Structure formats: structure tokens, C-alpha cells
Amino acid sequence: MSDKTVLGFIGGSGIYAVDEMDDVELKQVETPWGKPSGPVVTGTLAGVRVLFLPRHGPGHAIPPSEVNYRANIAALKILGATDVISVSACGSFREELSPGTFVIVDQFIDRTHARAKSFFGTGLVAHVSIARPVCPKLADALEAGCRELEIPVVRGGTYLAMEGPQFSSKAESHLYRSWGCDVIGMTNMPEAKLAREAELPYASVAMVTDYDCWRDDIADVEVTNVLEILQQNSQKGRALIKSVAPKLGPDRTPSPLGIETCLDFALITPPDARDPAMVEKLKAIAGRVLG
Numbered sequence: 001m002s003d004k005t006v007l008g009f010i011g012g013s014g015i016y017a018v019d020e021m022d023d024v025e026l027k028q029v030e031t032p033w034g035k036p037s038g039p040v041v042t043g044t045l046a047g048v049r050v051l052f053l054p055r056h057g058p059g060h061a062i063p064p065s066e067v068n069y070r071a072n073i074a075a076l077k078i079l080g081a082t083d084v085i086s087v088s089a090c091g092s093f094r095e096e097l098s099p100g101t102f103v104i105v106d107q108f109i110d111r112t113h114a115r116a117k118s119f120f121g122t123g124l125v126a127h128v129s130i131a132r133p134v135c136p137k138l139a140d141a142l143e144a145g146c147r148e149l150e151i152p153v154v155r156g157g158t159y160l161a162m163e164g165p166q167f168s169s170k171a172e173s174h175l176y177r178s179w180g181c182d183v184i185g186m187t188n189m190p191e192a193k194l195a196r197e198a199e200l201p202y203a204s205v206a207m208v209t210d211y212d213c214w215r216d217d218i219a220d221v222e223v224t225n226v227l228e229i230l231q232q233n234s235q236k237g238r239a240l241i242k243s244v245a246p247k248l249g250p251d252r253t254p255s256p257l258g259i260e261t262c263l264d265f266a267l268i269t270p271p272d273a274r275d276p277a278m279v280e281k282l283k284a285i286a287g288r289v290l291g
């Protein structure tokens with residue numbers, strides 16, 4: 001892994017570009033898992049190499065279940081990303097996490113069920129740990145950025161990833177609250193799992209747009225009532241992206257969780273039992289251990 005930071009940003013709803021990036025280029029990438037959501041924008045922010053990919057594609061045309069999460073993570077890895085930060089919209093399950101609050105999540109519950117969730121499979125099986133899915137070094141930089149910009153921020157929280165595209169029923173919303181979840185969205189899983197398989201430290205800032213549908217005193221979430229707050233969050237989210245790059249700096253320090261070498265402990269299929277075609281394909285994200 002490089003000793004220079006290459007910071008990959010995945011922009012969610014409302015975050016379709018990075019402001020004031022230098023040396024901008026658009027890169028079309030083809031991965032063994034197909035095409036990412038769109039061209040990757042590459043450039044620099046305060047001397048730090050940055051890659052940017054809008055998760056739902058240009059014009060927000062790709063729904064959460066059809067985002068090619070594997071191709072998105074693989075494209076960032078192929079372009080040299082050392083770290084990945086996701087910026088997403090979310091609903092809130094807590095009164096104190098009001099719209100406009102940025103939650104730097106540290107746990108996920110994955111209730112998605114219609115998406116490819118692993119790069120690995122028949123021919124080469126791997127089991128990475130997701131016990132601690134978020135890199136604290138990236139979360140520190142996001143928290144510092146929010147504090148500097150005076151964005152209301154909460155450090156830590158559990159993000160419930162639902163399949164969508166419909167929003168939850170009230171029964172589901174109450175169930176997730178009873179599970180202790182803090183926020184809800186449709187995209188951070190399997191993205192976070194795939195980033196770990198690609199040995200990429202990952203963090204997610206979830207920008208609250210609504211109270212989902214658990215409150216009887218506030219209108220249930222609808223796209224129309226999300227859009228206004230999404231606009232305000234989007235400006236702050238873009239400012240946050242700009243402020244985070246210099247905090248991490250061009251000279252990279254490793255993740256305290258050792259994420260860059262997690263595949264050392266994860267491959268269970270012995271070399272002589274591996275499918276050569278599968279190995280070849282996996283070199284795009286696991287070249288460090290597959291040669």
C-alpha cells in the first residue's frame with residue numbers, strides 16, 4: 001500500500017461533485033465486476049490526491065439496489081485509492097439527531113438482500129472481519145472537519161441499511177429503533193463490507209434529512225420533504241470533503257485497525273484448491289496477497 005494518501009470519496013444523494021479540486025480529469029474504468037456508477041473524477045485538494053464517484057451516477061439515475069457496489073469499490077482500488085469516505089443522506093431514529101446533523105457512524109446492521117455482497121466466491125473463499133467496519137483515523141478527520149465548519153456532529157452511531165427503494169413502514173421504523181439503530185439509509189451496505197475485502201479503510205458520514213416515519217408529530221419521510229434539507233446538507237457535505245483532505249495530508253499513516261493487510265487472515269481456500277480464473281479476477285482488489 002502506498003505511503004501517499006489517495007482519498008476516494010463516494011458521494012450519495014445530494015453530493016454529485018467536489019468543489020475546487022485541482023488537476024481534474026475524468027477516468028472511465030472497467031473492472032472485472034463491470035462498470036462503476038460513472039466516470040471517476042480525479043484531482044487534488046490541498047495537495048492530496050482525491051478520487052470522486054457519485055454513487056447513483058450522473059443525474060442520480062441508479063437506484064440503491066442497482067448500484068454496482070463491487071465495481072465502485074474496485075474502480076477506486078484500481079485507480080490507487082488508499083482510503084474511502086462515504087457521504088450519504090439518512091433518516092434519523094433519535095429525536096436529538098435532528099435534520100442537518102452529521103452522524104459519523106461506526107456500526108452497521110445490514111438488512112439488504114438483493115445485492116452482491118462479496119468479491120470472493122466459488123473458487124476462492126474469504127471471510128474478513130466486519131466487527132469494526134469503520135476506520136477511526138478517517139472518522140477522526142471527519143469529526144475534526146465537522147467541528148471546524150461548525151456542522152452539528154455526533155461521533156458514533158448504528159446505520160441500518162435497508163433494501164429500498166421504498167421507505168420503511170412504521171412497524172419497521174419502530175423495530176429498528178427498538179434495535180438501538182440511530183440512522184437509516186439504503187446504501188452503506190454492502191459498500192463498507194466490500195471496502196474491507198479490498199483492504200480499503202472506510203468511514204461514512206450520514207447527513208440526517210428526516211425522522212423516517214416513527215414520529216406521530218412530524219410528517220412521514222417523502223422525497224419532496226427530504227429535498228430542501230438535502231440541499232443544505234449538500235453544501236455542508238461538500239465543504240466537509242474539502243476540509244478532510246488536508247487533515248489526512250498527502251503523507252499517509254496506516255489505519256490503526258490494520259485494514260490494509262486484513263486479507264492476510266481471511267483467505268480460507270488453500271492455493272492449490274483455488275480456481276485460477278477467480279484468482280485472476282480477484283487480483284484487481286487483492287493483488288497484494290494474490291501476486
Ligand SMILES: CSC[C@H]1O[C@H](OP(=O)(O)O)[C@H](O)[C@@H]1O
Pocket residue numbers: 011012013014055056064087088089090164185186187188223226
Ligand atoms: C433521497 S432519499 C433516499 C436515498 O438517499 C440515500 O442515498 P445515499 O445513501 O446514496 O445518500 C438513501 O440511502 C437512499 O438511496
Ligand SMILES: Nc1ncnc2[nH]cnc12
Pocket residue numbers: 089090091092162167168184185186209210211212213221226
Ligand atoms: N428515512 C430514510 N430511509 C432510508 N433512506 C433514507 N435516506 C434519507 N432518509 C432516509
